[in-house]
Amino acid sequence: MSNSQRASLRLVLLPFASVAALQFSANAEVLQTRSFNISIERNCPEGEVTCNNVTYVGTNIRTGKAIELQGKTLHQIAADGVTPTRFLGYEFWNEEYRYIVTADNKLQVFREEQLIIEEQGVLVNP
Numbered sequence: 001m002s003n004s005q006r007a008s009l010r011l012v013l014l015p016f017a018s019v020a021a022l023q024f025s026a027n028a029e030v031l032q033t034r035s036f037n038i039s040i041e042r043n044c045p046e047g048e049v050t051c052n053n054v055t056y057v058g059t060n061i062r063t064g065k066a067i068e069l070q071g072k073t074l075h076q077i078a079a080d081g082v083t084p085t086r087f088l089g090y091e092f093w094n095e096e097y098r099y100i101v102t103a104d105n106k107l108q109v110f111r112e113e114q115l116i117i118e119e120q121g122v123l124v125n126p
Contacts (some may be wrong), residue, residue: 033107033119035061040090040101050075050084056092056099069094
């Protein structure tokens with residue numbers, strides 16, 4: 001992992017009460033799966049199709065421990081190889097772990113290339 005990747009990676013263990021405040025930010029999407037409450041917030045100007053500054057706060061429902069990651073939006077690319085089209089979801093990295101939250105509200109966690117967690121979620125209105 002490069003220094004720039006390490007700089008963009010931030011792992012934070014937060015008390016559950018603190019995470020609850022983050023989850024209900026006016027700009028956040030809140031996804032609830034069987035095991036996790038996940039808050040996703042785009043930190044880009046409104047109207048931008050792609051965003052390389054997205055915050056993920058995932059809280060383990062059982063333990064109350066949370067992780068905060070920075071990531072980006074994922075899009076299908078048009079035939080020109082450049083233009084983003086259909087929104088596919090979000091991607092976040094934590095060292096060798098890759099977190100994907102799909103457009104159909106599924107959480108997928110990969111360790112290297114192996115899928116280790118897959119849970120369907122539902123969007124929750126604050």
